[in-house]
Amino acid sequence: MKVMIDICIVPVGVGTSVSKYVAKCQDIFKEAKLSYAMHSYGTNVEGEWDEVMAAVKKCHEEIHEMGAPRITSSMRLGTRTDRNQTMQDKIDSVREVLGES
Amino acid sequence: MKVMIDICIVPVGVGTSVSKYVAKCQDIFKEAKLSYAMHSYGTNVEGEWDEVMAAVKKCHEEIHEMGAPRITSSMRLGTRTDRNQTMQDKIDSVREVLGES
Amino acid sequence: MKVMIDICIVPVGVGTSVSKYVAKCQDIFKEAKLSYAMHSYGTNVEGEWDEVMAAVKKCHEEIHEMGAPRITSSMRLGTRTDRNQTMQDKIDSVREVLGES
Amino acid sequence: MKVMIDICIVPVGVGTSVSKYVAKCQDIFKEAKLSYAMHSYGTNVEGEWDEVMAAVKKCHEEIHEMGAPRITSSMRLGTRTDRNQTMQDKIDSVREVLGES
Numbered sequence: 001m002k003v004m005i006d007i008c009i010v011p012v013g014v015g016t017s018v019s020k021y022v023a024k025c026q027d028i029f030k031e032a033k034l035s036y037a038m039h040s041y042g043t044n045v046e047g048e049w050d051e052v053m054a055a056v057k058k059c060h061e062e063i064h065e066m067g068a069p070r071i072t073s074s075m076r077l078g079t080r081t082d083r084n085q086t087m088q089d090k091i092d093s094v095r096e097v098l099g100e101s
Numbered sequence: 102m103k104v105m106i107d108i109c110i111v112p113v114g115v116g117t118s119v120s121k122y123v124a125k126c127q128d129i130f131k132e133a134k135l136s137y138a139m140h141s142y143g144t145n146v147e148g149e150w151d152e153v154m155a156a157v158k159k160c161h162e163e164i165h166e167m168g169a170p171r172i173t174s175s176m177r178l179g180t181r182t183d184r185n186q187t188m189q190d191k192i193d194s195v196r197e198v199l200g201e202s
Numbered sequence: 203m204k205v206m207i208d209i210c211i212v213p214v215g216v217g218t219s220v221s222k223y224v225a226k227c228q229d230i231f232k233e234a235k236l237s238y239a240m241h242s243y244g245t246n247v248e249g250e251w252d253e254v255m256a257a258v259k260k261c262h263e264e265i266h267e268m269g270a271p272r273i274t275s276s277m278r279l280g281t282r283t284d285r286n287q288t289m290q291d292k293i294d295s296v297r298e299v300l301g302e303s
Numbered sequence: 304m305k306v307m308i309d310i311c312i313v314p315v316g317v318g319t320s321v322s323k324y325v326a327k328c329q330d331i332f333k334e335a336k337l338s339y340a341m342h343s344y345g346t347n348v349e350g351e352w353d354e355v356m357a358a359v360k361k362c363h364e365e366i367h368e369m370g371a372p373r374i375t376s377s378m379r380l381g382t383r384t385d386r387n388q389t390m391q392d393k394i395d396s397v398r399e400v401l402g403e404s
Contacts, residue, residue: 087343
């Protein structure tokens with residue numbers, strides 16, 4: 001089962017600057033050879049369910065190791081059995097309706 | 102690593118009534134012997150990370166098997182290394198501040 | 203238009219204990235005479251869209267005034283035109299399927 | 304008070320294709336002259352709280368008018384009083400840590 005997620009990881013108890021923790025997660029997604037794209041309020045990741053979730057777990061583990069005592073993440077998870085659809089496909093579908101494609 | 106999640110699973114393409122799908126997930130959390138509590142817009146589940154996530158995966162798989170071609174879930178995930186805190190502890194902390202405990 | 207929300211407000215930059223901020227929001231929902239119910243990872247609130255959103259804005263404003271320099275909230279918003287459905291109705295529907303009602 | 308949101312709007316009861324509803328929301332954000340950016344699992348929007356929330360309300364209203372009987376959205380909301388930070392600033396901060404800037 002493939003999954004597309006959108007995740008925003010918030011380390012709590014380490015001040016207001018969270019860039020280095022977000023950067024660490026980008027590294028984890030890259031090393032896991034997953035397809036991912038960061039935006040201003042989270043990161044899209046797609047791949048096999050188990051691989052994506054293993055990367056999410058690693059993000060929590062490593063951010064704790066970096067010193068954050070508490071983490072709260074918000075995540076969307078999308079799965080579908082009717083057809084394959086990549087992150088780019090979803091954007092293309094909307095752009096087509098908007099007459100931008 | 103323990104995790105506390107709050108999950109809202111939305112089957113798409115099967116009409117507006119989603120009760121039977123939500124009920125299926127309650128069964129899955131129960132069978133997995135996880136601590137869980139349903140509210141009006143989701144379900145809290147707590148336990149070991151791998152067990153909780155295995156149950157979430159099973160929810161997606163079984164709802165697809167029930168006929169939903171597409172599922173989009175929103176989930177919060179909380180982990181902490183500074184102390185153990187159950188679902189009840191979190192509620193008690195707020196009630197104490199409110200003078201209700 | 204009525205709305206049912208589920209909101210989890212996370213003050214960032216004020217340490218790991220967030221109970222007093224969550225308690226403040228409960229007070230705000232109460233003063234606004236909205237129907238609300240706290241759970242372990244958020245709070246359900248229902249009412250007229252404008253009233254609910256005014257309360258959410260007030261939560262952010264007052265938590266900033268309490269000293270939090272940064273807040274990140276995650277919120278679900280549900281609206282429907284096919285029928286009225288209260289927070290309790292949603293729970294009852296699932297319990298009926300589970301044979302608990 | 305400025306706010307940055309990330310919103311994913313899910314019409315329920317209208318089948319699995321949601322592109323035209325997402326496109327409608329892009330139009331609403333554009334007409335409201337808000338800064339916004341779509342990604343594969345939602346849209347980032349920033350601006351004054353009241354203007355952003357008015358646009359979100361309009362999205363729900365217009366999608367109901369397009370025929371969706373039920374809508375469930377998931378939204379992140381970020382506010383901060385310590386400094387101004389645009390959507391681009393957030394991305395730049397992470398890229399700087401990653402050595403990509």
